[in-house]
Structures are given as structure tokens and as C-alpha cells.
Amino acid sequence: MKKAAILTIGDELLIGSIVDTNAAHLGQCLTELGIEPVWTLTVGDDAARIRHALDLCVSLADIVLITGGLGPTHDDVTKTVLAEATGDRLVFHPYLLDQIEEMFVRRGLAMPESNRIQAFMPERAVVLDNPVGTAPGFMLRHGEADVFVMPGVPREMKKMMAEQVAPRLQGHAGGRVILHRVLKTAGIGESSLFETIKDLIESAKDVRVASLPQEAGINLRLTVSAATGEEARQRIAVLETALRARAGSFIYGTDGETMEQTLGRLLTDAEVTVALAESCTGGLVCDRLTDTPGSSAYVERGVVAYSNETKKQLLGVSDETLRAFGAVSAQTAAAMAEGVRRISGTTFGLSTTGIAGPSGATPEKPVGLVYIALAHPEGVIVRELRLGTERRINKVRAATAAMNLLRLYLVDPAHIEKGI
Amino acid sequence: MKKAAILTIGDELLIGSIVDTNAAHLGQCLTELGIEPVWTLTVGDDAARIRHALDLCVSLADIVLITGGLGPTHDDVTKTVLAEATGDRLVFHPYLLDQIEEMFVRRGLAMPESNRIQAFMPERAVVLDNPVGTAPGFMLRHGEADVFVMPGVPREMKKMMAEQVAPRLQGHAGGRVILHRVLKTAGIGESSLFETIKDLIESAKDVRVASLPQEAGINLRLTVSAATGEEARQRIAVLETALRARAGSFIYGTDGETMEQTLGRLLTDAEVTVALAESCTGGLVCDRLTDTPGSSAYVERGVVAYSNETKKQLLGVSDETLRAFGAVSAQTAAAMAEGVRRISGTTFGLSTTGIAGPSGATPEKPVGLVYIALAHPEGVIVRELRLGTERRINKVRAATAAMNLLRLYLVDPAHIEKGI
Structure with missing residues (x-):
């Protein structure tokens, strides 16, 4: 098996101003x-x-992956050090300067003189383009090792690693294939999930299953090592099929797929639309749903109704409902979802109302009490959630639960009737 | 100045199953x-x-901090390696075994035999107690270096570092104090910012300035080493004052402060309210503003107006404006901000409209073209932004720019007139 070393560069990493997520990703x-x-x-x-x-x-290694120190400022010295080590001169690439200038032009800015340095490369280097930033990377043979140099900005590094470095490393792997697959779940706790699927995991000795708790729910990571890709995929598929038969309704996505992507796909396929009426989630459901390109086809509008006045004026919630049950209640959640559906003329209305915290609690209504509601063509469904005490986490979990409610309905309305 | 090296041990760190937060903390x-x-x-x-x-x-270093590999299982070998390196035998400490057993008793469990190994220590080691876990640490002189070995569990490591290692390291510091301060900027690019303040940074030789690009803008980290805390604070303050005199309007916060927190503070102090009318940001401005506890006092409502119908129905944008200029235009942005302000009765209306991408572009209106507008008691201000091609990044940058526009107005409306 080939060996690799990772070298991350930056004062900010060393003194702990930022946590080094690049090393873990690589x-x-x-x-x-x-x-x-x-x-x-x-x-x-x-x-x-x-x-x-x-x-x-x-x-020490056959492959060296380096990140950081490719910026335009005086403390970005990675390229100079590499060139000195390999005895290369730094040569100017006019086409790189054009690309960098174009990046500024697109933002309506003039390129400062200092960015010119980013168009220089060690003479024998293979340039790795950076379509999302001004610092191109490069690849260079040094002694017995292949050295890959990438920018330190995580988003730029990830794209370069996936699209330009990983394909070049495929040949180095030497025989065995390691395959991972992540099944993402929502709406079930870690221990309950494991009690449901424990025997399946134990009997599948050739596939390792790790549990990765996330804010939105529990992710299951399946890992297999096999002689061929085909064999690895088959083993994963056998276990995945068994897991889906047992706990399929909790699985909302695989690998990098998000809840909002899954939901977007379901809404598109069904040719239906949704409008949001958010209180405690403050716009997060709408923000996440609109992260998907093309979401304007199914998100008609969102209303963030923090005030009672807005709940009445834009969602048609009645004074009586607000007075009798309060803004944080099953009745208000239902009225918000029905109201936004009726006024916007969408297929679905989805609402959230609750006490995100840390203040705003009463003896009957503690921090973390949240109601979510889905208004659909045949009626309205309301769920009560009991979340924690941290505001942001409560917003994230309530938003996920609301999206999951609509997802379950779209997959099979019978789930809802069964109370899942 | 004394030098230190940090060594973190664990397969899970190396293969990236978990991100190494211990290194940043140390x-x-x-x-x-x-x-x-x-x-x-x-x-x-x-x-x-x-x-x-x-x-x-x-x-390389006078001090070595090691974490991990002190557990009871076969792959925990840190102690053996240290003892071999220094030529120490491992000796059994009955009082450590008592402590470990007691830890199990307190949890109502019997101690497994494997934990016995944790009561062995290199003979010349100074034991570092672990009051919150079963793995004691230790300190050992090796060559010219002081080596401190701590458990890998972050909570156990942090306590041991704070209570037992840091006090022993005080003597090493030679009396010098290091202080950091981060100034967070928005609305200016890295190279332009550096051209504006270059001479200040170069003439302040006793304070180092690092540039940390973030999605929202450029952070400047000021670092000083001085004989006393008072002296360090003074040197930072001198440079900060000079930087603020030159580029103060771009600085929206310090250290951990976010744009939404700064804006929330300004809105609260001024006893004013805001309503949001978002198109391309899809609710993100409202989501971020409502992350701050107590934000219901100044966020009256948010409308995510993805459809033209919503822009007309909830924001009062006229058919004529939409037809003549299109949804992505300075005129529509202004009408959205004025509309949401008028209908909700708030002090301010803040709007965004643009082409977040990747689709939706026309020859005249490319991906990344965004208009933000602020309706205030005396009129309306519109700004055009030229962002990039990635949807999420465009949402984040447009949301930050919108909040920054309101921040600038609240700090001093004159900024706006100057076109900053």
C-alpha cells in the first residue's frame, strides 16, 4: 500500500485560531x-x-499533500520553498494571470498588483486550476515523492482535491478497494436505531458500520474493503437493502445528500409546491430549501412571522386562536400552515412555532417546545417536539423535523397515519 | 522564547474520522x-x-505535548514507547489502580481487568491525575525536552492541561505574554484592504498582522508578544486605533463577534426595528438575524418573495416595475425594501434580489448579479453586487452585504452618502 503524508501550512492553524479541518478531509x-x-x-x-x-x-511517503500559503500576501511562501527544494525557477504563466484577472472582473473589481505573484509557478510543475479562487495549485515530483500543493481555503481545496488530485491518485492505490457509503437518518434516536438494526450489523461481518451523530440525525457509515470495486459495491448493497427493509422510512439520503435536496427532488417529481410559515426557525427552512438550484420551481414563498401581527396579517391566524392557545401551540402551528397554503395557493403549507430559547419560557411551555405543522390537500398534521436548550441547535433540529414531515408525506402518506 | 511541539496520536485522527480539535486547543x-x-x-x-x-x-522543541494512546486496549502504546525512549521501566502504582477502580464503582460498574495497565507508569515519570477519566497522564524529561503526556478525550485533556500542565509551563514562558485580537471586516477585498493599511502594518514591527479570508470578509489577526499583559494590550490598542482611523467603516466586529450580533446590538441600542424582503438570499438574512437571543424585539417579520406574485401580494411591488425592469433590478430591490417597510410599519426595510445561480442568467444579467436595498425613514439606498458562480457562497455574501449596509447606516448615515 502506498503511503502519504499531509502537510498543512498556516500560523492560524498552529496557534489554534482555527481548527484544521483540511487534514481530516484529506x-x-x-x-x-x-x-x-x-x-x-x-x-x-x-x-x-x-x-x-x-x-x-x-x-517518509510516496505522496505528499500540502495545503496553504498560496495567497498573494508576504507571508504566503509555500511556492518559493517548493521551488528552492526542487531547484526549479518560478516562471510566469500569462494564462494564469488572465484567469485571476477575470475572477476580479467578474466581481466588478480591479485586480490589485499583489495578486500577480499567484501566476508564477515552479517551472516543472503541472498547474492545478482553481475555478473558485485566485490561488492555483500545482503538482511536482520531488525526490521519490509526488507532491500536490493546494490552497488552504477549505472550499477551494476540496474542489481541487476531488476534481484534480484524487483522479491522479487512483493509480497509486494498488489493488484493494475501500468503499464507504453513508445512510443519513432523521426522526429516530441513536439507541433506538441501533436496537432496530443491531442483528443486521452483527451478522454483516465483512462490512463495518459506524454511527456518526449529527445535528439533523444519526448517520450510518458502511465501510467495506474488497478485491474489486464490483465486490465492494455488492457487499454494501446487500447490507443497505436489509437496513432499508427494517428502517427505510428514517433514511432520508445517502452520502453527501442533504434533507433539502431529497425534499427538492420529491417536490419536483410530484410537480407540487410549498409555502413556508416560520416562527422559531426564523427563515432557516426556507434558506435551506432554496440552497438547491431550481428551487424557485417549488418554493412559492416564505413568511417569517416573528410577531403576532404578522401571523394575523400575512397568514390569517385568528385573534381567537392566538388568545386562546398562544403563539406556541398546536392550534397556531396548524393555523399558520393552513393560512400560508390558502393565501399562496400552494399544494402544501409548512409551519414551525416554538421557544428556541434561551429566554421566553413559561412554566407550561419550556425552552425547546416546538410545534411543526403540514397543511396538505386533505387536512393538516401537527407534531410536538421537545428539543434542548441551545437556540441554534433547536432551530436546526426543528427545521429538519419540519422538512422530514413533508418528506414522509411525499414518500407515502401512510407513514403519517402510522404516526412515524 | 521557548519552543513547543504538539504530537497527537490516533488512527481516527489520521484517517479523518474525527477532526483534531486537541491540537488547536493546545x-x-x-x-x-x-x-x-x-x-x-x-x-x-x-x-x-x-x-x-x-x-x-x-x-525540535523544549516542550512536547502529547495526547492520546493512554487507553486500556492493545492499540494504546504511547506509554510503552515513551518508556522505551527514555530507558525507564514501567512500574505499578497501587494508588492509581485504586483511583481507576473507584471511577468504575462510582458508575456502578466492575472494573475490567484490561484497565489494570493504566496504573503502570514510566519509573521516573511525574504522574498527572485525571479526575474525570480512567487514563492518568504523566510528565517525563527526555533529552533536553520536558514531555507531557495527556489523554486524547478532549474534555479530559483540557482539564489536565488547564490544572496540571499549564501551571508547570508558566515558568518556561520567561515572563512574556502573547496577546491576539481579531478585527473582522466586510465589504472590501483582501488586496485592497492590504493596500489601504500596508504602511501601518509595516511600521508596527512589534505587532504581527495576519490576514484570514472568510466567506463574509477578511479577518485581521493582530498578535503581540510583550513583557506584561498591560504592555501587550497597549501595543494592540495603538495599532487598532490606527487601523480604525484608516479603515474603520469596514470593521464590523472583533474576536468571536458575528455580523448579526453587531447589527442586533446596534438595532437594540437605537430602539428601532427591521423587516426583511428576501429573494435570492432565500431567508438567510432572517435566519442569521434571529440566531441572536432577543432578536424578536427588532425583527418584525421576514418575507421570502421567490415568486413575482409574492412580491406583488406581500410587498406591494407594482406590475409596472416588474415588467419594466425585471425581478432582478435596482428598481425592484428598492420597491421590495420600501414595500416591506411600509406594510410592516418598521423603521427599516432591507431587501435582496439577484441571480444566485447556477441557472437563471441572461446576457444582461449574469449569475452573481445581486441588488440589495435599504429603505430608511428618509429614503432608500440601493447597491449592486457582482458575486461569483456558487449558489451558497453567493447567498452568504449577499446576506452579509445586506446586513453590512444596515450596519453602516446605523453607525453613521454619512458613510452611505460617501458611497462606502
């Missing part, structure tokens, strides 16, 4: 490619230390 | 103690590699 990618990460090293923006770290990495 | 602690972290190294649970990494750390 470790995952390497493992999935069947390449063994042997160590991760972090140094600051200091040429001598970067050089020392580079030499160590090259002496 | 980097912060060292910096605050006036000790310079020179590198962070991560290796898996492998005796030969741990030994290699240990030797490197000891050769």
Missing part, C-alpha cells in the same frame, strides 16, 4: 483511495520550517 | 502562555511511528 480522501496516511504535520508561515517539514514528508 | 494554550508552538504532528496507533515522531519533536 485523511478521509486518501483512505477512500486505498492510500495509507502515515502522518499529518502542521507548521506556520515560516520558510525554514516549511522546508524542514517538506523534507521529512518526502523522506 | 496551540492556543501555548500561545497564551508565551510559548511558541513550532509544529503539530499527528500519527496513528503504531509504536515505530510514534517513536519516530517523538524523537523529531524532542529534537
